[in-house]
Amino acid sequence: MNKQNSRVTAKEKTVEICRIVLRKILQFFRSCNISPGELGYLALMYVLLLTVNYFLIAMNGFAISYYKTWPAISCIDNLSYFYLFLLLGHFLCRRSPWYCWGLLTLHFIILFILLSIYFTTGTFFCESILYLVYDTTWEETKGFISAYVSIKSILYMIGVGIAYFVPLYFAMKLYKPNKKYTRGDCWLILAILLASIPFFKDVYQNSKDSKDWYAPFEHCWNLHPFSSVWLHIDIFNKHAGEFTMEMRRRKAPDFVVLQDNVRKNPPVGILVIGESSIRSHLSIYGYQRNTTPYLLKEKEQIIAFDDTVAVLPMTITALKYWLTNMTLDNRHVTWTIFDALKKAGYEIDIITNQNKSGWADSPLQMIFSTADSVTYMHEENYSDLDHSRNRDICDENVIEPFRNLLNRIKTKKSGKPHLIIVHLFGSHEPFFSRYPQNYTREFLDDTNVPNLINEYDTSVHYTDFVIGNLLDELKKIDRPAYMIYFSDHGSKCDDQDLRTPMSEANTAYEIPFLIWTNQQYRSIIPGTFKRMQNSRQVPLQADRAHYGLLEMMGLRFLKDVEKENFLSDNFIRHPRFILEGERPYKKDSSAK
Numbered sequence: 066m067n068k069q070n071s072r073v074t075a076k077e078k079t080v081e082i083c084r085i086v087l088r089k090i091l092q093f094f095r096s097c098n099i100s101p102g103e104l105g106y107l108a109l110m111y112v113l114l115l116t117v118n119y120f121l122i123a124m125n126g127f128a129i130s131y132y133k134t135w136p137a138i139s140c141i142d143n144l145s146y147f148y149l150f151l152l153l154g155h156f157l158c159r160r161s162p163w164y165c166w167g168l169l170t171l172h173f174i175i176l177f178i179l180l181s182i183y184f185t186t187g188t189f190f191c192e193s194i195l196y197l198v199y200d201t202t203w204e205e206t207k208g209f210i211s212a213y214v215s216i217k218s219i220l221y222m223i224g225v226g227i228a229y230f231v232p233l234y235f236a237m238k239l240y241k242p243n244k245k246y247t248r249g250d251c252w253l254i255l256a257i258l259l260a261s262i263p264f265f266k267d268v269y270q271n272s273k274d275s276k277d278w279y280a281p282f283e284h285c286w287n288l289h290p291f292s293s294v295w296l297h298i299d300i301f302n303k304h305a306g307e308f309t310m311e312m313r314r315r316k317a318p319d320f321v322v323l324q325d326n327v328r329k330n331p332p333v334g335i336l337v338i339g340e341s342s343i344r345s346h347l348s349i350y351g352y353q354r355n356t357t358p359y360l361l362k363e364k365e366q367i368i369a370f371d372d373t374v375a376v377l378p379m380t381i382t383a384l385k386y387w388l389t390n391m392t393l394d395n396r397h398v399t400w401t402i403f404d405a406l407k408k409a410g411y412e413i414d415i416i417t418n419q420n421k422s423g424w425a426d427s428p429l430q431m432i433f434s435t436a437d438s439v440t441y442m443h444e445e446n447y448s449d450l451d452h453s454r455n456r457d458i459c460d461e462n463v464i465e466p467f468r469n470l471l472n473r474i475k476t477k478k479s480g481k482p483h484l485i486i487v488h489l490f491g492s493h494e495p496f497f498s499r500y501p502q503n504y505t506r507e508f509l510d511d512t513n514v515p516n517l518i519n520e521y522d523t524s525v526h527y528t529d530f531v532i533g534n535l536l537d538e539l540k541k542i543d544r545p546a547y548m549i550y551f552s553d554h555g556s557k558c559d560d561q562d563l564r565t566p567m568s569e570a571n572t573a574y575e576i577p578f579l580i581w582t583n584q585q586y587r588s589i590i591p592g593t594f595k596r597m598q599n600s601r602q603v604p605l606q607a608d609r610a611h612y613g614l615l616e617m618m619g620l621r622f623l624k625d626v627e628k629e630n631f632l633s634d635n636f637i638r639h640p641r642f643i644l645e646g647e648r649p650y651k652k653d654s655s656a657k
Contacts, residue, residue, distance in 0.1 A: 097249025103160060106240040109232060110165045111148055114172065149264070153257045156250050160242035166233065173229055180225055184218040300382070308385065311398040312431045317408040318390075318400045320623040323482065326589040327619030328410070331482040332545035333474060334618055335467075335535060338387075339528060340380065340419075340491030342552035344371070344575045346525050354508065356525040359533030360579070368597050369579040372652075373605045375554035377645040378573035380419075381428050383553040386608040388432050393608050393646040394639075402611050403435040409620050412481050414470050415439040416463050417488035436486070440466055459501050460489045460531045468538050475542060482619060487535060491528050492556060496520040500527035521558035536581060545586040549617060551607075552576040571653055574643055578605070580617060590619060596632040603631050606641045606650075 151168055158164045272280035344350050349360040349369055360367060376386045376393065385391055389398045403413055413436040433439050442462050467487060474483050492499055497520045508514070508522045532550060539546050555573045580597065587594045593616055600613070612622070612630040627633040641650040 097247060097253055099249070100241070102240050103242060106162065106236050107152070107155070107165075109236050110151070110169060113229065113233065114148060114151070114169055149257050149261050153254060153261075156253050156257070159246055159250070162237055162240050162242055166237065169233075177222070177225065181218075181222055184221045300379075304382070304385075308398065308428060309431070312428075315398055315400050315404065317404040319408070321405045321409045321615065321620050322623065323409050324590055324593075324619050324621050327482060327545075330545055330585070330589045331480060332547060332586055332589070332619060333471070333482070333539065333542055334484045334546065335539055335548040336484060336486045337532060337535065337548060337550040338384070338486065338488045339550060339552035339577070340489055340493045341554065341556035342491055342525065342528065342577055343521075343555045343558070343572045344373070344577045345572065346522060346558070347529075347577050349579070350577065354522055356508075356522050357529040358526075359529050359536070363536065363581055366583070367579050367581045368601060369577070370601055370603070370605060372602055373551070373576055373578040373607070373610075374574040374641055374643075374650055375552070375576050375607050376642075378554040378556070378568045380553045382645060383607065385428055385432070387551065387553065387610065390611055391608060393606075393642060401432050401435065402614055403432065405615055405620065406484060406618065407435050410481055411618070412437050412479065412483045413486065414483075415486040415488070416442070416466050416470070417486075418442045418458060418460050418463050418490050419488055433486075442466075458490060459499070460491070460528065461501075461534065463487050463489070464531065464534045464538070467535055471538055471542060484618065489528060489531065491552065492521060492524040494556070496524045496558065499524035515559075518558050521556070540583070545589050546583045547586050547617065548581040549579075549614065550581075551578040551610075569643060569648065571650075574650065576607075578610075593617065593619075593632070599634075600632050600636075603636065604638055604641065605631050606639070609639060 151165055154164050154168075155161065268281045272283070277283070346352050346354075347357045347360070348355045349357045349364060349367070350371060355361070375383050377383055385398075386393075388403070389401045391398050406413060415433050415436045415438065417433075417440070430439075443458060467485065470485055490499060496517070500523055504523065504527055507526065508519045511519055532548075536548055539548060553576075555571075555576050557568060557570050557572055559572070582594065597617065605613075609629065609631060612626050613632045615622075616630060616632055622630075627635040628637045630636055642648060643650050
């Protein structure tokens with residue numbers, strides 16, 4: 066009884082303490098002449114601002130596309146300081162409702178534009194959207210509007226507008242601000258400034274080493290979701306126009322020819338382009354989980370290059386460096402690897418499981434234009450978060466068209482080497498949408514590992530399953546054969562702050578790069594095969610891979626490129642960088 070009475074007493078004491086604290090808070094607000102209506106208005110501003118910020122971050126298309134997790138840290142942390150700034154202005158302006166409303170509406174306008182893009186195209190705002198605008202005529206625009214702007218998307222946007230303006234209208238109508246400046250305003254302003262000290266300290270720490278006077282303002286800007294939108298625009302302006310003009314003026318290199326044995330025994334090859342694959346999460350590279358059982362089974366026939374890094378964790382930019390002669394030292398395109406292969410006599414077919422108007426946008430379409438055929442498994446746009454459709458875009462969709470292409474090659478017997486490029490969806494965020502819902506739960510049910518990692522590892526396991534099916538089909542052909550696999554870039558899966566275009570985590574850059582060969586291939590170009598074996602541990606970045614890729618495919622060069630060919634003993638090991646050359650890449654000393 067005594068224990069029960071003591072528990073009841075403790076509970077009552079806790080309730081009483083809460084009442085006292087609440088009473089004191091209300092007394093403080095009354096002393097500051099803040100009415101319940103004003104408190105309600107400011108609370109509504111915070112809720113609306115939180116909602117708008119959440120969607121601004123989500124519409125970025127990278128950081129919070131993994132929408133199963135509430136982005137508490139990235140959304141609320143920075144928002145809290147912004148809201149303190151908003152409150153400071155509110156009280157300095159003697160509780161003006163128009164001040165809060167104006168800043169909030171600026172947020173909403175940006176959100177409205179981003180949501181309009183999403184609801185009409187099914188694609189998040191990113192560099193892809195800007196390329197579409199840049200490379201589109203008025204006639205194409207009218208066709209785009211007629212194809213994508215539907216009654217459903219219009220109703221969505223009307224609903225978004227109503228959801229924002231109706232509560233704001235009533236809040237503005239009911240709120241009667243106190244225009245009289247009081248002593249309480251001074252206390253509130255002082256309290257807000259004191260609460261902002263951690264923010265000012267963070268700004269100081271991050272800008273004290275800069276000599277630019279605007280560094281503190283730049284840091285504040287980088288914390289805001291608007292900066293993500295501006296980042297995409299800045300990246301686009303930096304690359305779009307010049308790249309487009311250079312691609313239109315490019316010419317096939319005149320110094321590439323087939324090796325003699327390759328001409329006599331034309332091979333069939335697959336170039337599998339992965340998506341967001343982290344090298345350290347593949348068991349063929351030593352990962353403790355068996356995420357690549359098929360590749361492990363073929364390990365004796367596989368050469369795995371174990372020190373390859375991407376240029377930027379963004380598909381469009383990353384693949385421009387993989388597939389053209391661009392380098393970080395010379396960012397101009399004069400030819401693509403497909404131009405070189407066609408010049409040497411290759412036939413090329415492409416199968417891509419990434420949609421035509423989303424990630425696989427104009428730059429990749431221009432690079433792919435040299436191929437004899439390009440098959441887009443999805444001509445239309447689709448949403449990264451639409452489960453009902455994501456079940457239909459799993460990578461195994463490429464197996465059947467790949468099988469059909471191989472059958473045509475067998476029948477045709479053209480006497481030319483043949484390359485099939487297969488562009489996968491791989492492990493693109495959100496990870497749980499990269500494999501069928503009924504796929505193996507080997508990792509998904511492991512409660513000892515964070516769910517995000519379980520989902521990522523399952524996507525890697527599924528990619529291995531798809532590659533295994535492609536390789537099984539390739540083995541059926543009675544010709545020299547090879548398969549090259551690399552990923553455009555890596556990813557992040559160890560926390561909720563996922564990959565962005567500005568990611569600096571090594572896992573966003575460290576990628577798998579491997580080649581499988583059959584005995585016939587090894588017998589026709591033994592010299593190249595030996596060079597590949599000797600180059601497993603060469604420190605390589607994607608912008609320096611093109612000559613080595615072409616030699617793997619059986620080409621030789623009529624000029625000396627040994628210093629630029631990573632398969633050569635004379636290869637110059639250039640410094641490697643992240644963020645497309647902005648910062649040096651520092652390999653983790655504990656990495657394999």
